[in-house]
Amino acid sequence: xxxxxxxxxxxxxxxxxxxxxxxxxxxxxxxxxxxxxxxxxxxxxxxxxxxxxxxxxxxxxxxxxxxxxxxxxxxxxxxxxxxxxxxxxxxxxxxxxxxxxxxxxxxxxxxxxxxxxxxxxxxxxxxxxxxxxxxxxxxxxxxxxxxxxxxxxxxxxxxxxxxxxxxxxxxxxxxxxxxxxxxxxxxxxxxxxxxxxxxxxxxxxxxxxxxxxxxxxxxxxxxxxxxxxxxxxxxxxxxxxxxxxxxxxxxxxxxxxxxxxxxxxxxxxxxxxxxxxxxxxxxxxxxxxxxxxxxxxxxxxxxxxxxxxxxxxxxxxxxxxxxxxxxxxxxxxxxxxxxxxxxxxxxxxxxxxxxxxxxxxxxxxxxxxxxxxxxxxxxxxxxxxxxxxxxxxxxxxxxxxxxxxxxxxxxxxxxxxxxxxxxxxxxxxxxxxxxxxxxxxxxxxxxxxxxxxxxxxxxxx
Numbered sequence: 001x002x003x004x005x006x007x008x009x010x011x012x013x014x015x016x017x018x019x020x021x022x023x024x025x026x027x028x029x030x031x032x033x034x035x036x037x038x039x040x041x042x043x044x045x046x047x048x049x050x051x052x053x054x055x056x057x058x059x060x061x062x063x064x065x066x067x068x069x070x071x072x073x074x075x076x077x078x079x080x081x082x083x084x085x086x087x088x089x090x091x092x093x094x095x096x097x098x099x100x101x102x103x104x105x106x107x108x109x110x111x112x113x114x115x116x117x118x119x120x121x122x123x124x125x126x127x128x129x130x131x132x133x134x135x136x137x138x139x140x141x142x143x144x145x146x147x148x149x150x151x152x153x154x155x156x157x158x159x160x161x162x163x164x165x166x167x168x169x170x171x172x173x174x175x176x177x178x179x180x181x182x183x184x185x186x187x188x189x190x191x192x193x194x195x196x197x198x199x200x201x202x203x204x205x206x207x208x209x210x211x212x213x214x215x216x217x218x219x220x221x222x223x224x225x226x227x228x229x230x231x232x233x234x235x236x237x238x239x240x241x242x243x244x245x246x247x248x249x250x251x252x253x254x255x256x257x258x259x260x261x262x263x264x265x266x267x268x269x270x271x272x273x274x275x276x277x278x279x280x281x282x283x284x285x286x287x288x289x290x291x292x293x294x295x296x297x298x299x300x301x302x303x304x305x306x307x308x309x310x311x312x313x314x315x316x317x318x319x320x321x322x323x324x325x326x327x328x329x330x331x332x333x334x335x336x337x338x339x340x341x342x343x344x345x346x347x348x349x350x351x352x353x354x355x356x357x358x359x360x361x362x363x364x365x366x367x368x369x370x371x372x373x374x375x376x377x378x379x380x381x382x383x384x385x386x387x388x389x390x391x392x393x394x395x396x397x398x399x400x401x402x403x404x405x406x407x408x409x410x411x412x413x414x415x416x417x418x419x420x421x422x423x424x425x426x427x428x429x430x431x432x433x434x435x436x437x438x439x440x441x442x443x444x445x446x447x448x449x450x451x452x453x454x455x456x457x458x459x460x461x
């Protein structure tokens with residue numbers, strides 16, 4: 001069998017056009033292209049790609065249905081394992097998960113599994129394959145889910161599918177967690193999130209916005225009404241550098257910067273009165289996907305120069321290759337082996353420049369990772385009238401207010417057993433609030449696992 005070694009080209013909008021707006025970068029995938037790519041799949045019996053997927057989608061099965069022009073069947077195969085194919089097809093790091101284990105990757109390029117999942121999800125929305133009927137739930141069996149991010153949505157979906165009534169409590173005014181406040185519109189259109197969450201609503205999951213568990217509702221109240229509770233509040237508290245000048249005007253955490261744009265429509269000022277200050281020279285500190293998102297947003301907001309500063313080299317950059325590639329196409333500069341020492345201000349107290357320490361990589365540690373080491377007496381000053389700090393997140397500080405009985409580890413994350421049950425019986429947790437910041441699909445996997453443990457416990461009771 002003569003299999004095409006290179007994957008097919010999935011086109012994007014031209015960089016010079018897409019930097020002028022917040023529309024999606026990737027162009028729609030047509031059936032002919034999807035079917036051609038699906039034809040590359042070897043349909044391996046042992047399917048190593050499945051083991052790389054945290055929610056264990058039957059990847060060869062849904063790809064075969066695309067090849068056979070049965071898109072509705074492909075969608076329902078994915079739906080057996082999770083409810084967000086349009087989302088995951090766009091934001092999951094497939095190159096580190098399912099595609100990494102594709103047999104074709106040994107001699108060529110792996111099947112574009114993520115692109116095919118995106119195609120199926122979008123087709124399901126457009127042709128309404130995703131419509132669901134309300135599920136008749138088991139009387140007296142109810143679960144509460146705290147938070148509405150990926151882990152919570154996966155947990156809610158698995159529970160309602162198994163006839164357990166579910167109420168989801170979200171602190172913000174929009175459902176979706178990090179999907180809506182943290183990921184830019186040009187990577188993940190909000191209308192797609194709404195459509196996929198809409199499936200859960202059709203099945204009977206109820207959502208309550210502006211509900212802060214620990215403040216407007218207490219955990220003990222939930223436990224008196226629900227047989228099980230799942231906590232999936234994420235890890236959205238930004239980390240800072242603790243350097244001089246960090247509290248100056250026009251210095252933002254990436255979390256605040258992205259939330260202002262995504263949830264508060266800052267990009268549409270003055271239509272919405274939630275502006276981001278105008279900036280000419282922007283420096284983004286960090287090298288992950290969030291740093292790429294912040295930098296690419298800054299370009300779209302009109303910055304003349306955007307620079308990403310990372311303390312290691314290009315080889316260690318943690319961002320997805322696709323996001324790094326898109327950022328470079330959009331004119332973003334990258335400076336490697338520099339680490340911030342101080343943010344300097346002008347006379348008005350606004351950020352003006354950043355002093356960087358030049359770095360070099362030391363010897364590899366036991367995991368092979370080389371730590372950056374300062375080069376003595378070598379610094380550099382870079383002009384910046386806005387600085388965005390994107391060096392990671394930590395646990396939700398409101399977590400202890402949910403209940404003082406919840407045990408936390410030394411980093412402030414929830415401690416759970418092997419079955420994801422917390423120190424409080426019948427209260428489960430999963431996703432970033434347990435593991436620290438991870439990927440959307442890993443959170444989905446945790447939510448799904450927790451739901452199955454909840455189902456086991458409810459069956460015993």
